[in-house]
Amino acid sequence: MRVTVIGTGYVGLPTGVGLAELGNDVICLDVDEKKINSLKEGKLTIFEEGLDSLFEKHSKSGKIKFSTSFSESIPEADLVILAVGTPPHPITKEADMRYIKQASEELAKYLSGYTVVAIKSTVPVNTGDMVENLIRKTNPSAEFDVISLPEFLREGFAVQDFFNPDRIVVGANSERAKALIADLYLPFKDRCPILYVKRQSSETIKYASNAFLAMKIQYINEMADFCETSGADVYEVARGMGMDSRIGAKFLVPGPGYGGFCFPKDTNAMAYMGKFNGVDLSLIEATIKGNEKRKINMAKRILDMVEDVKNPTVAVLGSAFKGGTDDCRESPALQIIEIMLAHDVNIKLYDPEAMGNTKAILGDMVTYCNSSYEAIGGADVLAVLTDWEEFKSLELEKIKQLMKRPQIADYRNVFDFNKAKELGFDIRSLGRI
Ligand code: UDX
Numbered sequence: 001m002r003v004t005v006i007g008t009g010y011v012g013l014p015t016g017v018g019l020a021e022l023g024n025d026v027i028c029l030d031v032d033e034k035k036i037n038s039l040k041e042g043k044l045t046i047f048e049e050g051l052d053s054l055f056e057k058h059s060k061s062g063k064i065k066f067s068t069s070f071s072e073s074i075p076e077a078d079l080v081i082l083a084v085g086t087p088p089h090p091i092t093k094e095a096d097m098r099y100i101k102q103a104s105e106e107l108a109k110y111l112s113g114y115t116v117v118a119i120k121s122t123v124p125v126n127t128g129d130m131v132e133n134l135i136r137k138t139n140p141s142a143e144f145d146v147i148s149l150p151e152f153l154r155e156g157f158a159v160q161d162f163f164n165p166d167r168i169v170v171g172a173n174s175e176r177a178k179a180l181i182a183d184l185y186l187p188f189k190d191r192c193p194i195l196y197v198k199r200q201s202s203e204t205i206k207y208a209s210n211a212f213l214a215m216k217i218q219y220i221n222e223m224a225d226f227c228e229t230s231g232a233d234v235y236e237v238a239r240g241m242g243m244d245s246r247i248g249a250k251f252l253v254p255g256p257g258y259g260g261f262c263f264p265k266d267t268n269a270m271a272y273m274g275k276f277n278g279v280d281l282s283l284i285e286a287t288i289k290g291n292e293k294r295k296i297n298m299a300k301r302i303l304d305m306v307e308d309v310k311n312p313t314v315a316v317l318g319s320a321f322k323g324g325t326d327d328c329r330e331s332p333a334l335q336i337i338e339i340m341l342a343h344d345v346n347i348k349l350y351d352p353e354a355m356g357n358t359k360a361i362l363g364d365m366v367t368y369c370n371s372s373y374e375a376i377g378g379a380d381v382l383a384v385l386t387d388w389e390e391f392k393s394l395e396l397e398k399i400k401q402l403m404k405r406p407q408i409a410d411y412r413n414v415f416d417f418n419k420a421k422e423l424g425f426d427i428r429s430l431g432r433i
Contacts, residue, residue: 001025001184004077006103008035008066010261010327011120011151012083013055014048014158020058021163022187027065027073039066047326047353050159074110079180081149082131083120086265093268094276095124104131108138115142116177118149122206122266124273128171128199145177148199150206155260156324168194171202207273210266211284216251217258218287221294224254224431234431235413254430256332256385256411257294259321264291264330295332299339301428302409305381306345313346313404315379317372318386318412319362320354328357333385341365350375352388377402387412396423 001024005016008030016028030036035045044055058064067073074080084099100121107117117135119127132146148171153161168185172178178196185194197205220238227234234254242249258264267288274281306312321331328334331354337347347366351358355368369375372391376382376399384391391414400406400423408420408427420427 001078001180002076003027003079003081003184004029004073005081005083006030006107007082007084007099007121008032008039008045009083009085010046010048010155010158011153012081013044013046014051014153014162015081015083015120015151016064017051017054017058018159018162019184020061020063021054022184023063024184025063026058027067027077029067029070029073031068033068036066036068048158049156049324054159070106071110074107074115075112077115079116079118079184080107081118081120083151086121086123086269088265088268092272094272095122095265095269097123097127097130100127100131101134104134105138108135108142111135111139111142111144113143114176115144116180117144117146118181119146119203120149120151122150122210122262122269123148123203124269125200125203125207127203145172145174146199147172147174147177147181148202149181150202152206152209155327156322165192167192169202169205170194170196171199171205172196173199207266207270210262211270211281211287213251214258214263214267214291215283215287217253217255217263218290218294220252220254221257221430222290227431228433231433232431237431253387253413255387256298256336256430257291259330259332259335260327261329264288267291295335296339298332298409298411299336302336302340302381302383303343303345305407305409305426305428309380309405311344311346312380313348313378314340315375315377315382315403316347316349316366317351317375317382317384317391318354318388319349319351319358320386320388323386323388323412326353326357328354328361331386334358334361336383336385337362337366348375348377348379351386352390354386373398373402379403380405381407381409383409384412384414387414396420396425400425 003019003024004027005012006029008028016026020026084103086095089096128146128148170181224234238252241247242252271284319333348369349366350369350372406425408425410429417429
């Protein structure tokens with residue numbers, strides 16, 4: 001099948017590469033010339049585990065091509081996937097549909113023969129209708145169907161998730177479009193359920209799922225706070241809860257708050273849609289509020305640890321919003337760092353992949369280090385803010401020698417809590433004392 005993917009970000013690029021691996025002829029289209037030139041030169045523009053080898057393989061085989069030209073990329077396509085950004089509006093927090101509208105109008109001009117236009121970007125319910133109308137208005141004779149094809153890829157695991165989805169959701173109101181998608185996903189036929197639903201249901205499934213997962217995280221974070229006052233251990237509590245198959249073990253890991261480009265944006269957009277439709281979505285609103293407060297609370301806890309220190313230094317491990325990605329968008333780590341900076345704390349920072357993106361945001365406000373141990377040297381507190389695997393192999397004995405004061409704020413549970421205590425660390429974990 002000939003597939004054109006519009007948008008080469010964290011969704012578009014892994015999707016394009018994954019579809020090429022499945023045997024399709026893919027064109028990744030983006031209006032950003034710099035990005036496309038870099039991709040044409042064989043340089044990936046994002047970090048995503050396992051993406052580089054597949055990208056190289058299919059750039060060489062010619063199964064994946066890159067372009068900035070709609071006129072060259074659209075007419076031949078059987079399927080056009082919209083994977084452009086839908087960033088939150090700065091005031092209302094509703095999803096900004098500018099890029100969806102621009103891409104829809106532009107692609108409409110070049111449609112030729114029957115084409116399915118699939119919306120993969122996370123978009124408000126009824127966007128399918130809007131895109132359909134835009135295309136029809138721009139090109140009344142076009143033969144096309146618009147479907148919703150939400151993505152559930154996690155950053156850092158996008159390639160793994162692409163090939164091992166829990167489910168594929170297709171929101172299609174036409175049998176012809178369903179048949180084309182069934183053909184595209186034939187390799188997944190016996191691997192996962194493919195759910196065909198109304199377009200509006202599919203659009204809602206994406207928001208409802210992300211809001212639910214965000215709520216689950218906020219719930220375990222609240223339980224962590226409770227455990228700190230009751231003497232329970234939240235990791236034991238989460239294990240016990242997760243064994244109930246109705247609850248499930250995943251997304252019960254306490255942390256400094258959820259971040260990234262999806263959960264904050266999608267919970268806000270869902271809350272906005274609720275308000276707009278006159279529906280009380282108070283659980284989602286409480287989740288958003290609780291998550292905001294949490295990041296401030298996490299920073300305050302570190303500030304308390306250096307209250308008595310003049311000109312304190314905090315070693316921060318991790319600035320990405322989670323391990324396995326270089327993405328710092330809405331990263332709780334960056335928000336916590338900003339608060340510490342506002343309280344005149346010196347920050348020595350190390351992140352295995354996100355240093356470039358961090359520098360673009362924080363500039364020279366922090367000291368960038370080449371390794372965890374370099375960041376830790378001379379620090380009054382070590383704060384672990386991102387769950388990178390490599391932090392788990394750091395040696396506590398060595399850390400103790402390097403630090404000015406043996407204090408750790410381990411917000412990602414990377415250290416052996418009891419061992420750290422035995423070694424004389426003042427270690428503050430989440431959800432246990
Ligand atoms: C999310 C959804 O999981 C994915 O299905 C959707 O397509 C895009 O949004 P992603 O943003 O990549 O994926 O990150 P995810 O792994 O879900 O984590 C989001 C945030 O929640 C991170 O800040 C992470 O650290 C935090 N988190 C996650 C927790 O604090 N505890 C958990 O148990 C799980």
